[in-house]
Amino acid sequence: MEITIGKVAPEKMKARPADESSLGFGKIFTDHFFTMKYHSEKGWHDAAIGPYKNLSLDPAVMCLHYGQEIFEGMKAYRGKNDSIYLFRPEDNLKRMNVSAERLCMPDVDIDFVMEALKKLVMIEKDWIPHGSGTSLYIRPTMIATEPALGVHPSSEYLFYIIVGPVGAYYPQGFAPTRIYVSDEYVRSVRGGVGYCKAAGNYAASLYASKLACEMGYTQVLWLDALERKYIEEVGTSNIFFVICDDLITPPLTGSILSGITRDSVIKIAASWGINVLERQLSISEIIEASADGRLKEVFATGTAAVISPVGHIYYKGREHTINSGETGPLAERLYNEILQIQYGEKDDPFGWRMKIS
Ligand SMILES: *Cc1c(COP(=O)(O)O)cnc(C)c1O
Numbered sequence: 001m002e003i004t005i006g007k008v009a010p011e012k013m014k015a016r017p018a019d020e021s022s023l024g025f026g027k028i029f030t031d032h033f034f035t036m037k038y039h040s041e042k043g044w045h046d047a048a049i050g051p052y053k054n055l056s057l058d059p060a061v062m063c064l065h066y067g068q069e070i071f072e073g074m075k076a077y078r079g080k081n082d083s084i085y086l087f088r089p090e091d092n093l094k095r096m097n098v099s100a101e102r103l104c105m106p107d108v109d110i111d112f113v114m115e116a117l118k119k120l121v122m123i124e125k126d127w128i129p130h131g132s133g134t135s136l137y138i139r140p141t142m143i144a145t146e147p148a149l150g151v152h153p154s155s156e157y158l159f160y161i162i163v164g165p166v167g168a169y170y171p172q173g174f175a176p177t178r179i180y181v182s183d184e185y186v187r188s189v190r191g192g193v194g195y196c197k198a199a200g201n202y203a204a205s206l207y208a209s210k211l212a213c214e215m216g217y218t219q220v221l222w223l224d225a226l227e228r229k230y231i232e233e234v235g236t237s238n239i240f241f242v243i244c245d246d247l248i249t250p251p252l253t254g255s256i257l258s259g260i261t262r263d264s265v266i267k268i269a270a271s272w273g274i275n276v277l278e279r280q281l282s283i284s285e286i287i288e289a290s291a292d293g294r295l296k297e298v299f300a301t302g303t304a305a306v307i308s309p310v311g312h313i314y315y316k317g318r319e320h321t322i323n324s325g326e327t328g329p330l331a332e333r334l335y336n337e338i339l340q341i342q343y344g345e346k347d348d349p350f351g352w353r354m355k356i357s
Pocket residue numbers: 073197233235236237238257258259260261262301302303304
């Protein structure tokens with residue numbers, strides 16, 4: 001399939017943000033986006049990079065009624081000498097196909113989408129910010145577009161990729177988060193779609209997040225839906241605990257997302273000789289380890305923040321402080337290591353970095 005390219009006339013291009021220190025996250029999008037359509041009889045067709053614009057959708061399209069919608073999140077980084085890098089992008093597209101299968105949506109050809117993605121990033125390369133920790137966020141999305149009511153898999157889909165500059169997550173250094181353990185509301189259940197980046201998961205998480213926010217906490221720590229006992233994830237990130245000298249994270253049992261940052265942390269820490277365990281952890285084990293001083297660090301992992309240290313955990317009316325509310329040494333070491341790999345500042349022993357320019 002050919003990718004048609006239609007560029008915006010230079011005089012119609014958007015003004016690029018002058019101040020890279022106030023980019024924030026997810027508010028600014030570039031001049032172009034990639035789209036392709038799917039029809040059950042034609043397969044994927046009409047691949048194009050064109051001007052960023054509103055979508056025109058029939059109000060009956062199925063994504064708006066039944067939530068057949070999935071997405072991904074990754075970044076392009078500007079390194080030294082204006083080199084441009086992606087980080088494990090094929091893993092994101094593979095995961096998108098895993099989500100697609102679960103939601104009865106068509107899979108995409110990873111090589112083809114990689115080519116489209118690289119073309120789009122290169123067309124928008126002047127939008128990639130320069131400051132340390134800044135990047136171009138990439139959001140592949142797939143929505144069901146058959147205009148029909150009635151619950152069944154759509155026969156038509158739109159796949160698109162939008163991109164936009166995002167700021168450094170920690171412009172003033174790490175700020176450990178305060179997390180709230182939700183023992184009433186759950187995010188997902190084994191057998192459900194928790195392992196997919198499916199839009200509905202995030203709608204379902206909002207209410208508990210709102211309650212946490214009202215209590216003065218930044219994120220929700222989710223427990224398993226069946227017993228409300230075992231740790232799952234925090235907000236839209238995976239979670240790690242340092243207990244004594246072990247680094248422990250919940251296993252991938254179907255209700256949590258298989259984070260690429262999670263996998264990177266596991267592999268890097270293991271390569272440093274740290275004992276990494278993927279095992280069930282109950283909230284009571286964490287509270288006990290915190291009480292008797294064995295809990296050294298807690299941090300969340302995800303593409304947006306890379307590593308997000310946790311300073312306080314609220315559970316059943318009590319707040320527990322971790323590492324005096326400060327960032328721990330392992331969180332900091334992992335953060336620096338991953339950023340240096342992503343920005344091309346050090347060796348990439350795992351072959352995760354993809355140089356595209
Ligand atoms: C995206 C996401 C993560 C983190 O995945 P990364 O690939 O590391 O960005 C973790 N949990 C949920 C629920 C997510 O949506």
